Amino acid sequence: MKKSIKNLTIISLILTVTCFFLPFLTFKDYRSISGIKLITRIFKRIELNKLSPNAQNYVFKSTSLPLLVTFFLFILTIGLIVYYIIKKNSTILATAVATSSIATVFYGIQLANSQTSMADFFGTLLITLKAADGKMIFKPADLYVQPGLGARLLVVFCFVSLIFVIALKVLDRVEMNKGDNIQTPWTMALKQFRRNKLAIVGIFLLATLVIICFYGPVFSKYSLLKTDILISKEKPSLAHIFGTDSSGRDILTRLMYGGRISITVGFIAVLLEVFIGTMVGGLAGYYGGKIDNMLMRLVDIFLSLPYLPVVIICGAIMSDVNIDPQKRIYFVMLIIGILGWPLMARLVRGQILTLREQEYMIAADALGLRDRHKITRHLIPNVIPNIIVTATLGIGDAILAESALSFLGLGVAMPFPSWGNIIQAVRDPNDFVLRTWLWIPAGICIFVTVLAINFVGDGLRDAFDPKMKK
Amino acid sequence: MIPIIIGVSIIIFFIISLVPGNFIDAKASTAHMTKEQIIHLKELYGIDDPIYIRYFNWIKGAIHGDFADSFAHQKPVSTVISTYVWNSFSIAIVAFILQLLIAIPIGIISATKQYSKTDYFFTVFALIGISLPSFFMGYVLIKTFAVDLKILPLGGLSSPGSNYNGLEFLIDRFRHMILPSIVLALLGIGSMMRYTRTAVLEIIKQDYIRTARAKGLSEKVVIYKHALRNALIPIVTLIGLSLPGLFSGAIITESIFGIPGIGRIALDAVSKRDYPLLMGFSMFVAVLTLLGNLLSDILYASVDPRVKLK
Numbered sequence: 001m002k003k004s005i006k007n008l009t010i011i012s013l014i015l016t017v018t019c020f021f022l023p024f025l026t027f028k029d030y031r032s033i034s035g036i037k038l039i040t041r042i043f044k045r046i047e048l049n050k051l052s053p054n055a056q057n058y059v060f061k062s063t064s065l066p067l068l069v070t071f072f073l074f075i076l077t078i079g080l081i082v083y084y085i086i087k088k089n090s091t092i093l094a095t096a097v098a099t100s101s102i103a104t105v106f107y108g109i110q111l112a113n114s115q116t117s118m119a120d121f122f123g124t125l126l127i128t129l130k131a132a133d134g135k136m137i138f139k140p141a142d143l144y145v146q147p148g149l150g151a152r153l154l155v156v157f158c159f160v161s162l163i164f165v166i167a168l169k170v171l172d173r174v175e176m177n178k179g180d181n182i183q184t185p186w187t188m189a190l191k192q193f194r195r196n197k198l199a200i201v202g203i204f205l206l207a208t209l210v211i212i213c214f215y216g217p218v219f220s221k222y223s224l225l226k227t228d229i230l231i232s233k234e235k236p237s238l239a240h241i242f243g244t245d246s247s248g249r250d251i252l253t254r255l256m257y258g259g260r261i262s263i264t265v266g267f268i269a270v271l272l273e274v275f276i277g278t279m280v281g282g283l284a285g286y287y288g289g290k291i292d293n294m295l296m297r298l299v300d301i302f303l304s305l306p307y308l309p310v311v312i313i314c315g316a317i318m319s320d321v322n323i324d325p326q327k328r329i330y331f332v333m334l335i336i337g338i339l340g341w342p343l344m345a346r347l348v349r350g351q352i353l354t355l356r357e358q359e360y361m362i363a364a365d366a367l368g369l370r371d372r373h374k375i376t377r378h379l380i381p382n383v384i385p386n387i388i389v390t391a392t393l394g395i396g397d398a399i400l401a402e403s404a405l406s407f408l409g410l411g412v413a414m415p416f417p418s419w420g421n422i423i424q425a426v427r428d429p430n431d432f433v434l435r436t437w438l439w440i441p442a443g444i445c446i447f448v449t450v451l452a453i454n455f456v457g458d459g460l461r462d463a464f465d466p467k468m469k470k
Numbered sequence: 471m472i473p474i475i476i477g478v479s480i481i482i483f484f485i486i487s488l489v490p491g492n493f494i495d496a497k498a499s500t501a502h503m504t505k506e507q508i509i510h511l512k513e514l515y516g517i518d519d520p521i522y523i524r525y526f527n528w529i530k531g532a533i534h535g536d537f538a539d540s541f542a543h544q545k546p547v548s549t550v551i552s553t554y555v556w557n558s559f560s561i562a563i564v565a566f567i568l569q570l571l572i573a574i575p576i577g578i579i580s581a582t583k584q585y586s587k588t589d590y591f592f593t594v595f596a597l598i599g600i601s602l603p604s605f606f607m608g609y610v611l612i613k614t615f616a617v618d619l620k621i622l623p624l625g626g627l628s629s630p631g632s633n634y635n636g637l638e639f640l641i642d643r644f645r646h647m648i649l650p651s652i653v654l655a656l657l658g659i660g661s662m663m664r665y666t667r668t669a670v671l672e673i674i675k676q677d678y679i680r681t682a683r684a685k686g687l688s689e690k691v692v693i694y695k696h697a698l699r700n701a702l703i704p705i706v707t708l709i710g711l712s713l714p715g716l717f718s719g720a721i722i723t724e725s726i727f728g729i730p731g732i733g734r735i736a737l738d739a740v741s742k743r744d745y746p747l748l749m750g751f752s753m754f755v756a757v758l759t760l761l762g763n764l765l766s767d768i769l770y771a772s773v774d775p776r777v778k779l780k
Contacts, residue, residue: 198590198597301477306755308721309736310485313748316740317489400603404722407605408737426609433617443606450601458597 005171006093009164013081013096073103090172097165104158105214189385192463199459205452209445213259216252236437243437245425255441258417263449265333265418266399270391272337273398277344278380278387284345285352286375296349302342311335311401315410325413332411336398347390351383385464392457396450403446419446471760478756479529479749486745486752487521528749537753538746542739547750551732557627558719558731561647565654566716573659574705577666582693584671592663600660604653608726611649622648625728650727654720658712665708670701703774711766714758 080096193199228248236243242251284295314335318328355361356379364374399419405411406420414421422442426432431439503511519527531538537547576596580589615622623629627646634642673679674697682696683689719733728734732751739747 198594297473297477300474301481304474304478304756304759305481306718306752306759309748309752309755310482312721312737312740313485313489313752316743317485320489396601400601403603404605407603408722420603423606423609432609432613436613439606439609443603443610446603446606447598447601450603451597454597454601458593 005164005168009093009097009161009168010081010084012161012164013077013100070103070106073099073106077103090168094165094169097161101158101162189460189463193459196459196462198455199463202452202455202459205448206456209259209449209452210263213256213263216256233431233435233438242441243435245422245438246428246431251422251437251441254417254422255419255445258419258422258442259445259449261329261412261416261418262399262402262420262446265329265336265402265412266395268333269336269340269398269402270394272333273340273344273394274387274391276337276341278348278383280341281345281348282352282375282380282383285349286356286371286379288353292349295345299342299345299349302339303346305339307339307401308404310339311405312408312410315405315408319410319413325416328411328413329416329418332402332405336401340394340398344387344390344394347386348383351386352379355379355382385460389457389461389464392453392460396453396457399446399450399453419443471764474760475753475757476529479532479753480525482749482752482756483525483528484521486748487524489743489745532753537750540739540744540747540750542742542744542747547746550735550747551750551754554730554732554735555717555719557729558724558733559717561650561724561729561731562654562716562720564647565651565658566712568651568655569658569662570709572655573662574666577663578670578693578698578701580663581667581670581674593667596660596663598660599656599658602656604657604720604722605726607656608649608653608723611653612726615649622646625726627729650720650723650729653723653727662708666701666705669704670697673697673701676700703770706773707766707770710769711762713765714761718755718758 077096077100080092080099084092084096228244230248231240231244232246232248234240234244234248240250240252242255245251245254280295280299284292284299315332318331323331361374361378364378369378402411402418403420403423406413406418407423409421409424412418412421419442423439425435425438528538535548539545540547540550543550573596576592580592583589612624616624623646625646627643628634628639629642629646674693679692679697682692687696717732719731719736721733721737723729724731724734725737732754736748736751738744739751
């Protein structure tokens with residue numbers, strides 16, 4: 001049983017990876033782009049291949065940094081599989097699946113962004129095939145291309161392997177639990193977390209939303225930016241499940257893209273908060289004295305800044321300077337992150353101040369460990385649970401802040417959607433009263449996402465807090 | 471406190487001065503003004519001075535209580551703020567009382583019945599309150615109660631064209647305040663309820679509660695006399711922390727409900743590029759935050775006999 005699952009996992013993994021790799025490999029024959037050239041071109045963000053004028057598609061049109069990441073992840077996955085075949089180890093297999101899943105996410109985004117699919121890719125390849133007399137073998141009309149087919153295949157393969165590995169892990173766990181079981185703080189927290197029904201519901205909600213937002217566009221036949229005034233503000237129907245917006249764009253598609261932007265903004269902003277906060281808090285807590293005093297005054301100043309007014313003023317500045325809408329998204333992340341770090345810094349500093357006086361730190365001192373070692377190996381790991389909890393709850397706050405800013409028209413700007421700026425439709429009194437499908441779904445999306453994040457954060461807090469034990 | 475206020479003022483002043491374009495140019499594009507008038511006005515307001523000179527001028531005035539004149543309102547900033555702040559406060563205080571009345575009891579109940587169905591119910595309720603975006607909730611409430619059911623007014627603080635006196639005025643005012651207060655209260659209930667729950671839970675785990683139970687006291691006395699009194703300490707400091715904030719206005723809620731409060735004025739000031747008002751408002755909020763911190767520290771020391779000031 002277990003062995004067959006293992007074999008199936010490897011087969012599906014190999015299939016996934018080869019699926020991923022095919023377009024990359026064919027680049028080599030196709031207008032002679034070598035691997036190195038590909039990578040350098042990706043760095044230069046050159047649109048890789050404009051396909052034949054008949055089929056107006058680009059194979060990989062969108063920004064190429066994610067593509068590069070995907071590329072390296074594929075290589076890593078292949079390496080891991082090869083390593084696994086040599087040395088059987090379930091951890092390696094799990095890592096392989098993890099890297100390939102991350103790669104799938106990136107790849108799916110790429111496919112969706114470029115509004116193309118592998119079927120498109122091969123279809124257009126076939127168009128370029130020419131017979132000896134220079135005539136095309138396949139006419140463009142012969143090739144019925146269904147967008148997103150390749151991506152769908154990829155997703156299916158990847159999820160199959162993911163399911164296999166989860167089954168494998170569960171079987172392993174069952175086997176392990178037969179023998180002795182050692183409890184580390186992390187496994188205890190995990191156990192506590194699993195008992196919390198709300199948190200589990202939150203995880204599932206969040207996972208579903210993320211998958212829908214990041215994968216959904218691949219399945220959608222509508223484009224993000226293409227407008228069609230003729231069908232503007234249409235009622236929900238089978239073709240447009242949530243109707244269309246004022247420019248005739250499919251709202252469901254925009255919701256999915258918007259969710260992608262909103263969630264990414266929240267996540268990156270919090271990552272920034274954690275990075276700056278941990279650094280400042282860690283330095284202040286560990287070194288104390290003058291450094292502590294100076295850094296904490298800075299934290300006090302930032303904490304006293306009125307959050308919403310400052311965010312709104314920054315948004316107004318962005319509107320005035322006429323920042324490119326795509327770059328605005330990054331600036332929104334930056335603003336929310338920079339205003340959010342002081343709380344994290346204060347938390348980390350407080351924790352480190354108490355931890356510094358613990359016996360094991362005296363032991364670390366006595367062993368003559370270096371500062372770097374003491375901070376990274378002994379102090380930071382003990383602060384991580386708190387950071388995780390605060391960061392999780394912070395993502396929800398960041399999403400709310402972003403949506404408020406975009407709602408006021410100062411955050412993510414048209415034509416790029418975010419859940420907040422989709423709700424802007426509400427400002428038209430007619431739409432507000434008569435066409436509720438324009439704004440209610442986006443509001444519910446924000447609400448459900450933030451609620452799910454709060455469920456998870458709450459569950460994590462209870463799980464990590466020894467006082468909260470049943 | 472004073473260095474922090476100065477630091478905050480420097481940062482806000484710097485951010486605001488990053489805004490390109492100014493009030494005079496904005497006005498000149500709509501109203502007809504001659505070039506001389508524009509130059510004269512710019513000189514009058516000191517718009518073309520370098521940033522540090524403008525900052526020193528501003529802070530020199532601020533020390534004397536003069537926060538410059540609002541461009542858009544043509545009145546001193548302090549007058550503008552003191553005119554509109556009471557509208558904000560009246561709604562905020564109602565919301566705050568509502569919030570206390572709901573959050574503290576349900577916090578206590580869910581702490582005493584930790585991990586029961588009631589606890590889960592209240593926790594979900596609290597988290598829903600935290601997770602709702604205020605603007606969305608505001609619009610949904612207006613849509614259901616004002617547009618569909620037509621039982622409450624759309625927004626504002628009084629019915630347009632009405633000339634009520636006495637009791638009628640109060641009733642009219644009250645009807646206008648229901649929806650915004652509900653929005654503001656719902657936003658705050660969540661965190662306050664969670665805070666109360668944690669505070670009570672922490673106390674319940676203490677030894678003296680076990681002793682009280684061991685003495686054979688009824689559960690009611692244990693919770694409401696022994697536990698609650700101690701749990702109130704952090705709650706009282708939280709109240710102290712949030713009291714000054716009641717004056718700072720709610721930008722989004724006020725602008726949705728069309729309430730002429732300080733938050734809405736600030737949002738208007740952003741679109742009108744009215745720097746003195748923005749600067750004054752931001753400093754006002756920052757000082758209120760600091761006051762809140764101070765108040766909660768003082769309350770903590772006076773309520774908790776274990777804390778002794780040296």
